[in-house]
Amino acid sequence: MFDKILIANRGEIACRVIRTCRALGIRTVAVYSEADADAQHVRQADEAYPIGGPRPADSYLRGDAIIEVALRSGAQAVHPGYGFLSENADFADAVAAAGLTFIGPAGSSMRKMGSKAGAKELMQAAGVPVVPGYTGEDQTPELLHREADRIGYPLMIKAAHGGGGKGMRIVRESAEFLPNLESCQREARNAFGRDRVLLERYVEQPRHIEIQIFGDAHGQVIHLNERECSAQRRYQKVLEESPSAFLTPELRQAMGEAAVMAGRAIDYVNAGTVEFIVGQDGGFYFMEINTRLQVEHPVTEYVTGLDLVEWQLRVASGEALPLAQGDIVQRGHAIEVRLYAEDPEAGFLPGSGKLERLRLPAPDAHVRIDSGVVEGDTVTIFYDPMIAKLIVADADRPRALARLRAALAQCEIAGPKSNIEFLERLARHPAVVEGRIDTGYLDRHLDEFMPAADAAPDADLLTAATVTELLAQERATRAQAAASNDPQSPWAIADGWRLGHGGRRSLAFLHREQRLEVQAQGSAGDYRIDGIGAAAVQVQGARLDGDGLSLRIDGRARRFALLGDGRRVVAHDGERRLRLQPVPMYRHEAAAAGGSGNNVVAPMPGRVVVVKAAAGDSVEAGQELMVIEAMKMELSLKAPRDGTVAEVRAAAGEFVEADAVLVALAP
Structure with missing residues (x-):
């Protein structure tokens, strides 16, 4: 085993590797860009070195700088994480040439998978099922168009050297082919530096099933069963789980055997993922091999009880695989979602900024958090806006879904906008609950996962949020009076009382950029509130208890979780949340910033x-x-x-x- 390794990555994967290394007594070296000088992976590693500017091309993609740091620090191996240089064959070779160990497959194996076209031909020769298509080197638009017509529609154009959903277009008729080809090639050039494409038949309403494989330097290749990643938006995975609710035992065995065949065909060593597309009839076809650890590997760790990073380290140090195929067991069900700084209601526009509040559930036997940031850190514009991975597990799928919903209800992010509410609706949607979602469902039915643009807040949630703010005002007034020269002053009662009548307090909030106004009479947990519905709402016995609020609304007893931070009010009823920003009652906010019509x-x-x-x-x-x-x-x-x-x-x-x-x- 190694004494010291360098981690050529950032964020949650760097922190993940550091955690496993620490458990094994291995020292770690981090590298960081100017934007990451205060990042968590830098703080957690035993030592860390700067390697350049904030843009990836100036730092995390500089293989020469990373290798120089590894040699200078005395590291014996380099762990590439995922993304950046993790699937770069030249970098893997350069690491080996420098006398270091690359914790991943050999550059030669990567090159066989680096081109989707070449990979498809290789898999076909090895007996792995592939989708009908065209993978030739002749890339003239006229020939590609003829091949598309021959293959038939619907058809997918894919960047031959792509990944991560980049450089993909679905074409449904011949007249749409050339415009989509031009767009796909341009995106491929910008993202990967090469614009070669391949064509393949598009399988309608497919499932995306991937098989985790592991190989060692002693000729063994095994699989660790499947992960289903069918919940996707624009080819980006949204929810991953294991095992798949779709696979039969027979199909699981056949796909596992095909994945092992694929690994053997390229002499695979270390962790990899063989991705398949599966039709509704159970027919499955090879898509690609990701020659690295996947973002969603924790769900496999949960159901197998294995630490895949530890396996990576052991295999890279020359050890044989710890288990044989027959020793792999699968227990329970695990699900992962990714918390992003993005705005689903604005087309999932990525966000950035300081994490003013980051509240996540406490890890336990059923909940795991993998994150590279903490409250107060900044989500930078230069990298992927993922904040954390939330992974849950339980004895079966229904209970795992219940764990997921409960864990999401405890999450709150303030600063950049986030996708938490989108994920909450996803976890309750019938297509997910019933296990029938396919890779195109979200794109076809995205409106089912979004709030109606003109939807009014739920009356009970609005009542709870209003009462929370009323109680907070009263508490602040009492605290101010207690610190004054007259702590028994009647002005310490924040009830809006006026001579001759009970006072009315007016409150204003912003909800999705819309202004809400309510009026309340009463104090100390008993109120009459106007402005929520057609009739006044009567509240009795409202009490704050830790992070919860209990009260009676028109005689009905309710309890709500409170996730706010004093500057904003966030109430959750166990299924839905309402986030409000208190604003001055008599000062209307300026119009939203943005460009004019010109x-x-x-x-x-x-x-x-x-x-x-x-x-x-x-x-x-x-x-x-x-x-x-x-x-x-x-x-x-x-x-x-x-x-x-x-x-x-x-x-x-x-x-x-x-x-x-x-x-x-x-x-």
């Missing part, structure tokens, strides 16, 4: 990928004028109205700040 502005910091307009052009409302890339995704910027372009203020390749005017239309 401007196209950057919704967040990013790099301009392509400019599709020039000064003097006539454009129509909704016409794409520019594409920017931010946080690993492309954002299409469109004309807000018909008009003429007066000025284009950014060029392809430029880095732009949030709210910068990129295209100005003539008044």
Whole structure:
């Protein structure tokens, strides 16, 4: 086993590797960019070294700088994590050439999988089922179009050197092929530096099943069963679980055997994932092999009881696999979701900023949190906006789903917007609960997982939030009076009393950028509240108890969890949450910031990928004028109205700040 390893990554995976190394008595070395000087992986490692600027190309993608740090620090091995250089064959070879151990497969194995086209041909030759398609080197648009017509529609265009959902397009008829081909090739060039594509038949309503494999240097390859990743949005995984509710024992065995065949075909060593697409009829087809540890590996660890990072370290140090195929057991059910700084209601626009509040459930036998940030850290614009992975487990799937819903109800993020409410609706949706979701379901039915744009807050939740704020005001007034020269003053009672009548207190909140106003009479937990519904709401016996509120609403006893932090009120009834921002009653907030009808502005910091307009052009409302890339995704910027372009203020390749005017239309 190694004495010291370098972790060539950041975030939660770096922290995850550090945790396992510490348990094994292995010292760790971290590397960090300028943006990550105070990051958790830097603080947790035994030593850490800066390697460049905030952009990945200036730091985490600099293999030479990482190897230099490994040699200088005395590390014996390099763990690549996932992303960045984890599937870079040249980096794996350079690590080995420097006399270090790469904790992953050999560069030669990666190269066999580096091209989707070559990988597909290799798997077909090895007897692994593949989807009909075209993987040839002739990439002329005319030939690709003919091949597409031959294969038939619907059809998928995929970047041959892609991954992570980048460079993929579904084409449903011949007339749509060439425009989609151009778009796919451009995205592939920008993301991977190569624009070769492959074509394959698109399987309607497929399931995405991946098999975890492990190989050692002694010729053994085994599998650790499956993970189902069918809940996806735009090819990005949203919920992962093991075992799959869709697979029969026979299909599980067949897919496991096919995955082992795939691993043997490329002499695979260390952890890898063989991904399959599975039709509704149970037919399964090879997609790709991810030659690294996957983000969703914790669900496999939960159901097998194994530490896959420890296995990686042992295999890389030359040990044989700890278990044989027959020794692998699967117990219970595990589910993972990813908490992101993103705004689902704005097209899942990635967010950034300081985590003013980060409340996550306490880990126990049923709940695990993998995170690379803590409260007070900043989600930076330069990297993936994932905040944490939430993994739950229990004896069976229904109980695991119940654990997931309970754990999500304890989560609260303030600062950048998050996808927590989206995940809560996902965990209760019938397609997920009944185990029938396919890879395209979310894209086809996204509105089912979103709140109605004009939906009013739930009356009971609004009542609970209002009472919470009333009690907080009363408590603050009492505390202020207690610290004064007259602690027994009648002004210490914050009930809005006026001479001759019971006073009314008015409160104002912001809810999804909309202003809400309510009026209350009473104090000390007993209130009459107007403005919530057609009739006044009567509240009796409201009491704060730790992080909970108990009260009677029109005679009905209710209890709510409170997740706010004093600056905002967050109430949760066990199924839904309501987040309100208290605002001054008599000062209306300014209109939301943003471009006027004459401007196209950057919704967040990013790099301009392509400019599709020039000064003097006539454009129509909704016409794409520019594409920017931010946080690993492309954002299409469109004309807000018909008009003429007066000025284009950014060029392809430029880095732009949030709210910068990129295209100005003539008044």
